Amino acid sequence: MAAIRVAPTRAQRAVKLLRTINSGTSSCPCHSNPAHHHHGPVNPFAGRKRSLATPVDMSQQKEYAFEMAASSIRFGPGVTKEVGMDFKNMGAKKVMVVTDGTVQKLDAMKQVQEGLEREGIPYEVYSKSRVEPKDYSIREAIDFAKPYQPDAFLAVGGGSVIDTAKLMNLYTTFPEAEFLDFVNAPLGKGKPITAKLKPLIAVPTTAGTGSETTGTAIFDLVDKKAKTGIAHRNLKPTLGICDPINTRTMPSAVHASSGLDVLCHSLESWTAIPYNERVPRPTNPINRPAYQGANPISDIFSLQALRDTIKYLPRAVKDPDDWEAQSKMLLAATLAGVGFGNAGVHLCHGMSYPISSQNPGYQHSGYLVDSPIIPHGVSVAVTAPAVFRFTGASNPERHLQAAECFGVDISNVKKESAGEVLSEALANFLVGLGDQPRGLKALGFNNGHVNGLVEGTIPQARVLMLAPNLDTSGGQEEREQLTGLFEEAMEY
Template sequence: MSMIRVAQTARQRAMTLMGAVNSHSSSCPCHSCSSVQNPLQVAKNILRKGYATPVSFAEEKEYAFEMAASSIRYGEGVTREVGMDFKNMGAKKVAVFTDKTIAQLTPLKLAIEGLEAQGVPYAIFDNVRVEPKDTSIKEAIEFARNAGVDSFLAVGGGSVMDTAKLANLYTCYPDADFMDFVNAPLGKGLPVGKRLHPLIAVPTTAGTGSETTGTAIFDLQSHKTKTGIAHRNLKPLLGVVDPLNVRTMPSAVFASSGLDVLCHSIESYTAIPYNERTPRPTNPLLRPAYQGANPISDIWSITALKMVVEYLPRCVKDPGDHFAQGQMLLAATFAGIGFGNAGVHLCHGMSYPLSGMNKSYKHAGYAVDHPIVPHGVSVAVTAPAVFNFTAPANPERHLEIAKIFGVDTSNARKEDAGPILSEAIAKFLVGLGDQPRGISQLGYERSDIPNLVEGTLPQRRVLMLAPEPEEVTRESLAKLFEQALEY
């Protein structure tokens, strides 16, 4: 009887705490898990699934950060080893994800040879869409569910890796509605409460860093914007980073992919500090993947930025500079570890409608049959305006970044940090050549700005990581888009 009374008392305490959570605002914009769900319901869900009793920290700032990243294997030729990896883990059948272009190239051939050499059965899905949409994601999910697989291999760029992550997720949750895990407020933003099947990611572009992160991005066509799903359990078990796999990348693709690394680095380094983010999660399970700038992410992000500034121009200028290509591939991985835990903010938040609302722009160098704003282009095109806006919140960090671009900041005033960094980024972008110098060159006009703003506002998961999140308003976003029309 005493044990029963103790259990009843614990449950009453839990319900009291949940009531306390419910008495505060239900908005939790920083958390990928639930920014529109009622906190009481979140707590009930945790209890129902057998997790620890939530504790209310509704008005307290975060006090901790967590680091999560995939294991990484780097070296020329390591793609051949994936067959041994799946054999070692006892895989019964592997779902291999790639796109139509990579399906014809050496990286996939080597991966398949590795599987066959070890006698590991596999099924190939080569219809991944570059810059995936929810429809292409659902097609991949259907394939994986019907293929009877227990492991996943992604060989390709960020689109391939992200598609494989989501196919893995929904194969492990066969009864879930597609919107259950989609980031709030567009979806329900439910946490991923169990381990997924093993996923090995083999990047063939030097950009997204998706081989290290638990984030997957796609176009949600009903809202004409990009969104995604973010949770640590989505991250690959292993990222196989092989410099040989990026030697066939066209210069235009190297440039646009590298711009994603550039913005990953700067945004994560200038994000709100992790211990300024509120509210503190009620349960460690609910701590978001994107937590704000922290001492460990800072190291990865700033190192990646230095590598981008040094090696990306070399890659674009000389397709035969294999050393620079390998360094950019490493930079993408470094930045992935950095932003995968610290997060990104305005450049990425504003990029999603720029890609999702694109009607006719098709970037040079991409062998696709549909309009496309490559992700790196969509994030970088607003960067000069964004970092001019964010600099007053932390001028020291913005000047430190400007110095990496080669600017003499020894006599710079803090109030000039924004214009100084904005000019440095613009100069760097122009130096790469063939980059749109503002969103007007993507086909957007002033009359489009209200729609772009409305497409950005739902991206609260990243907007609230801006250095001064309370200043990110409908009006300030409109001004930023206007300033980004051209640079």
């Protein structure tokens, strides 16, 4: 009698398929060759027979995963008044409120103080945060916070205030740590943050940094003449309260410069190397950097932030009473924060840090401070036309898609022209904003400053490693590339 053949069940067929894929014998080129598709390996070991005992050099292994982290966000006009209830819901007993001398006089601070008092939450105010913080101003803030021993933090202000609060939180949680322990390598030791920090609520009063969503805090390391910072997911605020009413007090110059930061956040994270091209693959997930490279989720946030910035920033700068434009720019800053907070930024930011810290004496109009200042948004945007001309060949499709956001008709543009086209669109946009320095010369730099700017950029490995087309070996090739970029950025 002939044997009766029983058709395999759906589950059995699925198991067989998975075994075939993982065995490396599949005839499908996608599964038998992990590098076949650009989106990276499905199985990092498929198609390779090796002993489990064979050591693998992880420093040469490309990343295979990405991780998304962002603060909880509450967005809406008037939500600032809810902050007292938030701390009560957390069970907070001692809140350290962090702000600066200007914001301390504004309605945003009045709203948070009334909210805390209404709920009976004890608090103390630190109001000496510095715009574009220095390491010594951060240390002063930490020294203020430690004796108070708060169990929660509240930051009310721009990115500088929020970054200062993040670091106050970090070093009161780790009171025995040395200051450089967590600072990004190679300027610091780059240690991971191994414990949860205290709750931190951030109330941004500018529409630019996106610091209310990210685990990054930036400051000047004065003795090194370089800007650096600390980046880890555990630094991110617990909650960002994004209230468009709080940005109404921004002067036009602050609207412009903070909006330029949003512009570069979105463009850099959109064009950063893909996450699965980054090396090394971490040996432990705690070592996976916050800045991971462009990934499918960050792309969504970055591209929308770019579109909104192009549409609404000129309106917000032209008319401070344009309520819709101001609200949309605050939302764009938050969207870009989620995008770059996970994908990272690259050359505009890496080059901006020595531009700010080596300021030859430039004082940006509209900033009421008692010392020379190049606002962060200005320092990143001033190199952008040169940067995106340089990176265009790395991914012409992405650069052309970005140019299209500026209104460029890309239907007949050749791929090899992508960088040039985006650079020109970006320069035209910056000129159209009005009253923006058109290159490093307008900030007081000349070719004699280039070597110092290059040497101040080299240590920014955390962001440079995400820069397309850049040699990041720290050798002569990298220096020559950066020299060319700074020389080209002298004027546009």
